Amino acid sequence: xxxxxxxxxxxxxxxxxxxxxxxxxxxxxxxxxxxxxxxxxxxxxxxxxxxxxxxxxxxxxxxxxxxxxxxxxxxxxxxxxxxxxxxxxxxxxxxxxxxxxxxxxxxxxxx
Numbered sequence: 626x627x628x629x630x631x632x633x634x635x636x637x638x639x640x641x642x643x644x645x646x647x648x649x650x651x652x653x654x655x656x657x658x659x660x661x662x663x664x665x666x667x668x669x670x671x672x673x674x675x676x677x678x679x680x681x682x683x684x685x686x687x688x689x690x691x692x693x694x695x696x697x698x699x700x701x702x703x704x705x706x707x708x709x710x711x712x713x714x715x716x717x718x719x720x721x722x723x724x725x726x727x728x729x730x731x732x733x734x735x736x
Contacts, residue, residue, distance in 0.1 A: 628653035632705055648719045651712035660686055675711035
């Protein structure tokens with residue numbers, strides 16, 4: 626699997642609903658670098674904590690700015706490792722077991 630040998634995933638989509646690829650890569654400790662052009666990305670990625678977000682710009686995707694952000698991340702293995710560990714923790718919040726337990730707690734509180 627590609628995630629096992631990767632350390633960074635670049636997602637430059639202009640629009641996504643809820644990009645499962647982010648959670649999938651994060652579960653392997655791959656740091657996502659995404660374009661903040663849709664709201665769901667902000668529910669998953671915290672810029673500088675568990676990934677990188679290139680802020681949305683009405684002028685369009687700024688490849689030079691993303692390259693600059695990626696360059697800093699690629700040059701610091703400690704920073705990549707810290708973000709990778711945080712990415713794994715974040716991905717667990719979306720695991721089947723965690724979601725199941727959340728639903729179960731909700732239903733228990735209702736009945």
